[in-house]
Amino acid sequence: MKTARETGLLFGRYLTQLVRNPVWLVVGFSTPILYLALFAPLLKNLPGAAQLPQGNVLDLFLPGILALLAFLSGMGPGFSTIFELRSGLIERFRVTPASRLAILAGPILATMVMMFVFDAVVVAVGAGFGFRLHVLGLAVLAVLLGMLMIIMAAFSIATALVTKDISSFAAITNGLNLPVLLLAGVLLPISLGPLWMRILAHFNPLYYLVEAARVLAAGVFSSAVVWQAFAVLTPLCAGTLIWATRVIRNAVA
Amino acid sequence: MDVDEVIIARELRKSFPGKRGPVEAVRGVSMNVGRGEIFGFLGPNGAGKTTTLRMLTTLLPVNAGSATVAGLDVARQPRQVRSRIGYVSQLGGADELATGAENLVLQGRLYGRSRAQARRRADELAALLGLSEFADRRVQTYSGGQRRRLDVALGIVHEPEVLFLDEPSSGLDPQNRANLWDQVRLLRDHGTTLFLTTHYLEEADALCDRLVIIDHGRIVAEGAPRELKRQVAGDAVVLSLRDDDEAAADRGVALLRAEPYVRELTADGGQVRLYVEDGGAALPHLLRLLDNEQVEIRSVNLSEPTLDDVFLRQTGRSLRDAGGENENEVAA
Numbered sequence: 001m002k003t004a005r006e007t008g009l010l011f012g013r014y015l016t017q018l019v020r021n022p023v024w025l026v027v028g029f030s031t032p033i034l035y036l037a038l039f040a041p042l043l044k045n046l047p048g049a050a051q052l053p054q055g056n057v058l059d060l061f062l063p064g065i066l067a068l069l070a071f072l073s074g075m076g077p078g079f080s081t082i083f084e085l086r087s088g089l090i091e092r093f094r095v096t097p098a099s100r101l102a103i104l105a106g107p108i109l110a111t112m113v114m115m116f117v118f119d120a121v122v123v124a125v126g127a128g129f130g131f132r133l134h135v136l137g138l139a140v141l142a143v144l145l146g147m148l149m150i151i152m153a154a155f156s157i158a159t160a161l162v163t164k165d166i167s168s169f170a171a172i173t174n175g176l177n178l179p180v181l182l183l184a185g186v187l188l189p190i191s192l193g194p195l196w197m198r199i200l201a202h203f204n205p206l207y208y209l210v211e212a213a214r215v216l217a218a219g220v221f222s223s224a225v226v227w228q229a230f231a232v233l234t235p236l237c238a239g240t241l242i243w244a245t246r247v248i249r250n251a252v253a
Numbered sequence: 254m255d256v257d258e259v260i261i262a263r264e265l266r267k268s269f270p271g272k273r274g275p276v277e278a279v280r281g282v283s284m285n286v287g288r289g290e291i292f293g294f295l296g297p298n299g300a301g302k303t304t305t306l307r308m309l310t311t312l313l314p315v316n317a318g319s320a321t322v323a324g325l326d327v328a329r330q331p332r333q334v335r336s337r338i339g340y341v342s343q344l345g346g347a348d349e350l351a352t353g354a355e356n357l358v359l360q361g362r363l364y365g366r367s368r369a370q371a372r373r374r375a376d377e378l379a380a381l382l383g384l385s386e387f388a389d390r391r392v393q394t395y396s397g398g399q400r401r402r403l404d405v406a407l408g409i410v411h412e413p414e415v416l417f418l419d420e421p422s423s424g425l426d427p428q429n430r431a432n433l434w435d436q437v438r439l440l441r442d443h444g445t446t447l448f449l450t451t452h453y454l455e456e457a458d459a460l461c462d463r464l465v466i467i468d469h470g471r472i473v474a475e476g477a478p479r480e481l482k483r484q485v486a487g488d489a490v491v492l493s494l495r496d497d498d499e500a501a502a503d504r505g506v507a508l509l510r511a512e513p514y515v516r517e518l519t520a521d522g523g524q525v526r527l528y529v530e531d532g533g534a535a536l537p538h539l540l541r542l543l544d545n546e547q548v549e550i551r552s553v554n555l556s557e558p559t560l561d562d563v564f565l566r567q568t569g570r571s572l573r574d575a576g577g578e579n580e581n582e583v584a585a
Contacts, residue, residue, distance in 0.1 A: 006363060009359060009362050009363060013348065013351070013359055016350075016351065017348065017350045017351070020350045086344065087344060087346065087348075087349065088343070088345050088346035088347075089347075089348060091312060091340070091346055092340075092342070092345075092346030092347075092360075092407065093363070095310055095311070095312060095335060095338070095339075095340040096363045096364060097332050097333075097335040097336045097363075097365070098363045250314055
């Protein structure tokens with residue numbers, strides 16, 4: 001109860017701050033829209049397009065964008081944490097009796113709300129260009145997207161608290177971004193790649209989300225990739241949250 | 254436990270991993286702080302002030318030793334300690350994109366107050382600290398002095414028993430500093446215990462009822478400013494000898510050292526600092542002595558002892574020159 005109330009308070013603060021910082025909003029909205037506008041058209045005339053599943057190219061591409069958005073949204077709280085360390089805000093919260101989990105969960109949940117707003121916009125725009133809506137599938141997908149975002153956010157906040165400065169933090173997250181995104185088949189399915197790539201992808205949690213996203217967006221629930229995604233993301237989600245809460249408790253910040 | 258001891262620390266220790274093995278930041282700090290005192294923690298940058306403060310405020314785990322704050326063990330009952338203390342860090346901690354009032358209300362609610370209670374308290378504090386005029390403006394528009402007042406207000410939202418202030422006056426101009434001192438005294442008069450770190454001699458001297466001097470993670474002196482200065486005994490005389498003639502300067506130092514009424518003497522090149530019981534009476538004698546031996550004097554300075562003399566006597570260095578090895582104590 002106490003933790004829930006404190007989470008609510010810190011959620012409100014973080015969301016207010018996000019809304020008051022229009023730069024983040026513009027960047028947040030423009031990234032997925034740019035992918036849809038400037039990348040999706042390339043797929044249509046791809047010479048190998050025969051290998052791609054039938055149907056609207058957005059049915060294949062849009063779920064990947066949602067996964068990408070979850071991945072990138074999760075990085076936001078990490079960057080904020082670096083600035084909040086600098087301004088003493090983290091210390092100010094840590095010295096109150098507020099639950100350590102609430103200090104972590106408030107910003108994460110606020111970021112999640114923003115992400116779902118972006119997701120809704122992307123889906124709405126996509127639907128306008130022929131993306132077929134399967135509401136139930138998207139609802140299940142939303143749970144997976146939320147979990148991935150929590151994993152990334154908890155990881156990025158903890159990393160920010162441990163590294164404490166923007167350059168080391170940026171080096172770690174940027175170093176991780178590209179291989180994780182490329183090996184997940186966010187833009188094009190990994191199934192197009194050679195065997196070694198397909199094997200390597202199985203060590204990448206994001207890969208499971210992307211695979212599940214494609215089938216769920218098509219309204220299929222029975223596929224093995226759906227439960228595999230839950231099986232991979234659930235423990236990872238719990239693990240990163242525990243780690244991050246511990247870092248906040250002992251932060252040598 | 255004595256109810257009048259609000260902070261008791263015993264042999265507190267903390268080390269951090271460094272490039273060449275662990276770096277000991279705090280090496281066995283013990284102290285008692287009484288209720289309703291303004292207690293100062295004076296030392297150069299990197300002396301271990303902030304680290305000690307962060308252990309006392311539950312922000313940093315203790316390596317060894319123990320500490321109780323308001324009768325509660327900081328390691329075993331951190332949450333209970335947190336609800337009884339306030340902390341104003343060097344960085345402040347206000348949310349720049351929120352207004353002063355929003356910051357205060359959130360802080361009050363994090364301490365368990367209802368929305369209405371937190372609002373009332375925010376108004377009260379804004380009036381008390383002269384923030385009312387701009388309480389509804391975003392913090393990013395505040396001046397340094399205004400922001401510091403908000404920081405203090407954030408620290409006392411829940412009427413803590415003990416308020417910890419880390420370098421409260423750093424970066425403030427003299428007027429704002431005087432203003433802050435008044436507020437600190439006002440809080441003390443209302444029964445709050447104040448624990449503050451500072452590297453400003455004037456601040457420690459003028460503001461603190463009692464203080465400890467810390468250097469390299471160890472306490473080197475403890476007492477009321479006046480007592481500490483009395484220990485130095487007498488007045489300080491600073492003589493600047495001509496140092497282009499080293500032999501003459503050395504001869505002068507030897508002569509001075511031989512005088513029975515010179516209590517302590519430190520020499521650095523041509524700069525000689527010594528202590529005598531009565532500076533006014535000793536000075537003519539000292540000057541005559543040096544003149545007779547043809548040791549030329551550039552300047553003479555006579556002063557009553559300051560806390561810097563106390564520091565110098567304990568560590569062999571001047572506080573004004575010490576520190577700087579670890580400017581980035583905030584990160585530790």
